Amino acid sequence: MPLTLYPAIDLKGGQVVRLRRGDMAQATVYSADPAAQARAFAALGFPWLHVVDLDGAFAGKPANSAAVEAILAAIPATPVQLGGGIRTMATVEAWLGRGLRRVILGSAAVKDPEFALAACKAWPGRVAVGIDARNGMVATEGWAEVSTILATDLGKRFEDAGAAAIIYTDIERDGMLGGVNLEATLAMARAVRLPVIASGGVASLDDLAALAGLAGEGIEGVIIGRALYDGRIDPAAALALAAR
Template identity: 45%
Template sequence: MNILPAIDLKDSQAVRLFQGDFAQKTIVNATPLAQAREFAEGGMKYLHVVDLDGALEARAVHAPLIAKIKQENPRLFVEVGGGIRSMEQVEDYLNQGIDRIIIGSAALTNPEFVKQAVEKFGEKIAVGIDAKDEKVAISGWLEVAETDYITFAKEMVKLGVQTIIYTDISKDGTLAGPSVAHYEKLTSALPTTKIIASGGVSSVEDLRELMKTGVDGAIVGKAFYSGKIGLEEMREIQGGQSC
């Protein structure tokens, strides 16, 4: 299973939120470039970057900063989500060397966009599904739809999406443990799709439990920043097939 340390960007700083609440923000590193460099020098292979301001404003607010993160750390496989609403934004990120684009809210409101992006860029396109009480949430987690996460994931796979990044909002930033049952359902319903787990990871034991579900990767955020999981531990677990 691959490990993807996370950098969430707000006001050009690396932050962590509690259950997606922008009012409950903690700055974990005022210099995201330094944080990315730490992950790269620490032997990590992947980096998960979220433009939180972009998610709120429906545009790529931190695109220049994210491009610089990739430029300074070319060996990192960098995936980016947050505020991606058009093919132009997708193409701009890819032209800057970003390895994978995560389409979030727009996947629910504009599935044709996902279809076009996948047809043009294939596996470079992932869909991020964030759920609250198993229902899909959009617009920086401020709105909740009536669509359940399994149904929505199946719809995205029918469009050709090969990678799904699933977050249970109730777990995000809580260190309460991941929603293992949700990932068991996803990997069972979509056995040929790459599933990346996000939210709630608090320990190496949590990562080992996620490995048992068959997910291809796990995102680690607050557990790293709070010192519960170190770089060495993440390096020991990462490996296997690319996620």
């Protein structure tokens, strides 16, 4: 089974940024043109795009809609998944109606599980659950708060709801280029009957190779951010490795 690579575009103030450990004060700006960045990733051959409205994640409602719509218009043939600030059925319906292939529910899965479960059931295969964890415990509100819920327990709640996937992020690794938390990601993949997309810490082709070797365990894909922007991972080499 090939590993799906999801290059990340994180939006803050309409710009493409990367954070360190989810800290909005530690943002590196990589581009002022998200649509151009999206076109560049699509031209390289990446099969998906992962977009996060960082401002929306903190505000609890969409905050970078213009940038997201520009991305969708720029790459109509490439599927896009979006997370950040999606907290109502109306918002889910609106984004899916605008051409998003998949929405990601993060904080809502913890704060309003009835809504999150209902959304998964209403749009089967179109809603992913983003589980962000610190030391195995779920974090919410743009990672500003840590709950008392085990990440694996939260994942199990969505097994039979029609969720497309679990996107598992290790906050301590995110944006730090320290390598993926393989142990925690594998634990999630083994705990739930859903595809798991790894996120946080990808720094090299070795990380991708390690994840590709676990594809049979339920790890479907991986989100790559800073390592692509900093040139640590060659896109062509990454795509070739993932295809194997």
